[in-house]
Amino acid sequence: MIVLVNRFLLRKKFAGVALWPFLIIKEPSLKADAVFMNHERIHLRQQAELLVLFFYLWYVIEYAIRLLQYRNYYAAYRNISFEREAYAKEEVILYLQKRPFWGF
Known part of the structure; x- marks a missing residue:
């Protein structure tokens, strides 16, 4: 993971x-x-599991x-399957260590 700080993007x-x-x-403090x-x-x-391109394709289609x-x-945004998983498990800091493959 490469973290970039840029509030204009x-x-x-x-x-x-x-x-x-x-x-x-947006802010360095978010780190x-x-x-x-x-x-x-x-x-x-999620992106790595779907080989990046398929993640974005799925994300856009599901959003539509x-x-x-x-x-x-x-x-619509909050009910995308990827967002539902991320919001549901964001407070479980060790989640990625036990997350099942295609856990979304």
Whole structure:
């Protein structure tokens, strides 16, 4: 994982984004936030499992489906299977050590 700090690459509401093998964050202080970093590490593992390209393809397609389903950008985002796993397990710091393959 390579952590880059750049507040100009991210939209207003996003603190960070995992783009394998990079983690782009807005503020250097986020490196010390264990829950935030765990959330993003979960995404990096998901991306590696799906050979990166398939992760992004699946993510975009599922987001479009959820957007049609919920008709709300935030609800669609929160209900993507990758996000559901990351938010549900972000506080379990040792989660990645016991996470099953394709745990999303």
